[in-house]
Amino acid sequence: MDSLADETLVDMAKKGNLDAFATLVKRYEGRIYRMIIRMTHNHDDTDDLLQETFLYAFKALKDFQQKSSFYTWIYRIAANLTINHLKRRRREKGRENHDDISSLADVRSPALSPESCSIKKEFQEKLREAVAYLPLPYRMCFELVVLQGMSHGQAAQVLRCSENTISWRMHKIRKMLQGQLRSYINGVQNEV
Amino acid sequence: MRCKKVQKWLSDAIDGELGEKRQEVLRRHLEKCSQCQFYAGFLRKIQESAHSWESLLPPSEYWQNFQSRLFKRISYLGGEERKHLPLLLRWKWAWMGAGILFLAVLSGILFLSSPRPSSASYVFSFEEAMNRVYQKIGGDLDLEETFNHMVLVSLEEEIGSIPRESLPGLFDDPLLFKEWTEEEMKIIESVIKRETRS
Numbered sequence: 001m002d003s004l005a006d007e008t009l010v011d012m013a014k015k016g017n018l019d020a021f022a023t024l025v026k027r028y029e030g031r032i033y034r035m036i037i038r039m040t041h042n043h044d045d046t047d048d049l050l051q052e053t054f055l056y057a058f059k060a061l062k063d064f065q066q067k068s069s070f071y072t073w074i075y076r077i078a079a080n081l082t083i084n085h086l087k088r089r090r091r092e093k094g095r096e097n098h099d100d101i102s103s104l105a106d107v108r109s110p111a112l113s114p115e116s117c118s119i120k121k122e123f124q125e126k127l128r129e130a131v132a133y134l135p136l137p138y139r140m141c142f143e144l145v146v147l148q149g150m151s152h153g154q155a156a157q158v159l160r161c162s163e164n165t166i167s168w169r170m171h172k173i174r175k176m177l178q179g180q181l182r183s184y185i186n187g188v189q190n191e192v
Numbered sequence: 193m194r195c196k197k198v199q200k201w202l203s204d205a206i207d208g209e210l211g212e213k214r215q216e217v218l219r220r221h222l223e224k225c226s227q228c229q230f231y232a233g234f235l236r237k238i239q240e241s242a243h244s245w246e247s248l249l250p251p252s253e254y255w256q257n258f259q260s261r262l263f264k265r266i267s268y269l270g271g272e273e274r275k276h277l278p279l280l281l282r283w284k285w286a287w288m289g290a291g292i293l294f295l296a297v298l299s300g301i302l303f304l305s306s307p308r309p310s311s312a313s314y315v316f317s318f319e320e321a322m323n324r325v326y327q328k329i330g331g332d333l334d335l336e337e338t339f340n341h342m343v344l345v346s347l348e349e350e351i352g353s354i355p356r357e358s359l360p361g362l363f364d365d366p367l368l369f370k371e372w373t374e375e376e377m378k379i380i381e382s383v384i385k386r387e388t389r390s
Binding site for chain 1: 199204207209234235237239248250255258259262263269
């Protein structure tokens with residue numbers, strides 16, 4: 001079953017084959033987990049959202065006509081649920097523009113400690129903070145294109161916009177990051 | 193070429209979305225423009241740094257537990273969907289049965305209470321008609337004789353020259369219709385039917 005293509009597994013799952021659906025879950029759970037946790041910075045929220053993503057996908061499978069790939073479809077579900085969750089959280093907390101990334105310490109590798117920060121690590125940390133401060137649609141765009149490695153076309157399908165929109169968003173993201181990381185750029189360039 | 197445009201193309205190039213012709217134009221610009229070279233370096237650094245972020249994946253035991261929790265929820269889905277259905281849809285089979293029963297009862301009531309055919313169509317039940325006549329006569333002998341005579345005249349007209357001997361009892365005492373045969377009854381019935389129509 002692991003060697004079967006997504007389309008075949010989807011057809012089997014539509015007919016009630018739970019093993020086929022389980023294979024699809026196993027195939028994408030890691031990637032989607034990474035996407036969600038980089039947006040939420042919280043294990044519990046990520047776990048809930050991951051469950052909701054696959055549960056929603058299972059329920060909606062009968063209506064999925066495979067006009068797009070299962071890959072972009074499941075990401076679209078995850079992205080929508082995550083963005084809605086974050087918007088709800090912001091409304092509840094009354095925050096304006098950014099999410100608290102201090103909880104990111106919970107999910108970091110234990111090997112990273114302040115004492116061993118080099119310029120590279122510091123840049124990495126600042127980059128992470130700068131990305132967390134991006135508006136939600138831009139953060140999701142950065143996540144999909146840079147971190148998940150999607151093409152502009154795939155990201156456009158997930159976020160239900162045009163490729164041109166994705167292209168301009170990525171350009172704008174990089175310009176915003178340049179503004180936020182200006183003081184670190186020289187140090188980084190030297191280290192390179 | 194303007195650097196603003198080049199920097200947009202650099203963003204596309206780093207995502208692998210820039211066409212070959214534009215890549216060539218970009219390459220020639222970067223040979224001459226240090227500002228854009230610096231920007232290109234910065235973009236590459238962002239990519240490298242982002243890709244080296246920790247994997248952030250939980251331990252493997254999490255995934256086994258995750259799948260069992262997920263499929264447990266999936267198995268409850270049928271019941272949950274039924275719970276969230278309106279009452280009308282939840283008990284659809286009961287409602288369908290009740291509907292069929294209602295229609296059957298209604299049909300039965302309509303059938304039984306439907307008006308009987310008009311008495312005109314039952315006048316041809318000869319026995320019933322005769323019973324009604326006797327009720328009306330009520331033991332009046334003169335009336336009885338008049339009625340007998342009318343029946344006989346009608347019969348004679350229809351039957352014609354059938355000898356009286358072939359229908360014993362009929363012309364003597366037609367009121368004893370209970371002793372008449374089936375054929376005799378049919379003859380009389382047809383006469384009355386014709387008379388009634390005219």
